[in-house]
Amino acid sequence: xxxxxxxxxxxxxxxxxxxxxxxxxxxxxxxxxxxxxxxxxxxxxxxxxxxxxxxxxxxxxxxxxxxxxxxxxxxxxxxxxxxxxxxxxxxxxxxxxxxxxxxxxxxxxxxxxxxxxxxxxxxxxxxxxxxxxxxxxxxxxxxxxxxxxxxxxxxxxxxxxxxxxxxxxxxxxxxxxxxxxxxxxxxxxxxxx
Numbered sequence: 256x257x258x259x260x261x262x263x264x265x266x267x268x269x270x271x272x273x274x275x276x277x278x279x280x281x282x283x284x285x286x287x288x289x290x291x292x293x294x295x296x297x298x299x300x301x302x303x304x305x306x307x308x309x310x311x312x313x314x315x316x317x318x319x320x321x322x323x324x325x326x327x328x329x330x331x332x333x334x335x336x337x338x339x340x341x342x343x344x345x346x347x348x349x350x351x352x353x354x355x356x357x358x359x360x361x362x363x364x365x366x367x368x369x370x371x372x373x374x375x376x377x378x379x380x381x382x383x384x385x386x387x388x389x390x391x392x393x394x395x396x397x398x399x400x401x402x403x404x405x406x407x408x409x410x411x412x413x414x415x416x417x418x419x420x421x422x423x424x425x426x427x428x429x430x431x432x433x434x435x436x437x438x439x440x441x442x443x444x445x446x447x448x
Contacts, residue, residue: 274422281422285415289408296407301400308392315386324348324374326366327357346372350380358382 324346344366347357360374360382377383 274426281415288411293404293408297400297404300403301396304399305396312387312392318378319375319386321373322348326370356380
């Protein structure tokens with residue numbers, strides 16, 4: 256309540272300029288927009304991302320499936336993965352259309368010739384990555400929503416600062432006009448010529 260009284264008293268102050276009032280209103284509007292628009296944008300962004308990612312999850316689960324592959328040897332471009340014993344191996348597998356395919360597949364464990372492992376293939380029978388699970392999609396959507404809210408708050412603050420900067424330019428121009436008008440006489444008040 257004291258802050259409201261303090262703001263109310265300032266409006267009658269002769270040193271309280273019109274640009275000060277506008278700057279105060281800009282700050283109030285910016286706070287209200289950050290408190291109302293940023294959460295609304297975050298919810299909207301999260302829902303939009305979740306809808307899109309859910310559709311991608313459904314599409315990936317429809318097009319990709321696991322099959323058994325038999326390791327025939329290490330790949331010519333074998334590269335160690337993040338853990339010892341993981342990497343790429345040459346393998347053969349049977350595609351959905353019944354044809355036998357071969358190629359390089361990723362493995363998360365050490366595998367030698369003759370070992371069997373599960374690999375993900377796409378609708379054409381080519382090796383692919385594991386489909387995204389719904390939990391990962393929900394996490395990504397939540398991050399997208401949070402990012403949307405932060406960007407919205409940042410844009411509101413940027414707009415406020417831009418408006419305050421324009422007010423400051425106007426304020427300095429008025430001060431310059433006043434100084435030009437009053438400046439030559441300053442310091443001679445009360446002196447006789």
